[in-house]
Amino acid sequence: MIIERWEHRIKAGHVDEAINLIFSVDWGRPFRLFQSEVGPLHRLTADVEYESMAEIEKAWGEIESIPEYQTFLKNWQPLIIKSERTFLKPIEMPS
Numbered sequence: 001m002i003i004e005r006w007e008h009r010i011k012a013g014h015v016d017e018a019i020n021l022i023f024s025v026d027w028g029r030p031f032r033l034f035q036s037e038v039g040p041l042h043r044l045t046a047d048v049e050y051e052s053m054a055e056i057e058k059a060w061g062e063i064e065s066i067p068e069y070q071t072f073l074k075n076w077q078p079l080i081i082k083s084e085r086t087f088l089k090p091i092e093m094p095s
Helices: 015-023 053-065 069-079
Strands: 002-010 032-035 043-050 080-088
Touching: 002 015, 002 053, 015 032, 015 043, 015 069, 043 053, 069 080
Parallel strands: none
Antiparallel strands: 002 043, 002 080, 032 043
16 A cells, blocks of 8 residues: 655645635545644645555546646646645554
8 A cells, every 4th residue: 555645835825725626626536635733734635545656657647637637737726835745655563
């Protein structure tokens, strides 16, 4: 399993708009979206679970076929300060 984690710094006053925009797109797979509660404000984090890097590459290869994706990008860019993507793998506790 690999988690693709997107961390977005959103311009002040635009967090709700950013959340609504994210949920306006059918991304084709489930994801979890988090909003900062304490600490740095105006942050959104999205976690998407995949089985492999190959599955991630396939999903991103198909994203252009999502009809609302180009509209999303056009509307997303003015809302963000910075976005970062990290790939995380679980660590099993040694027995």
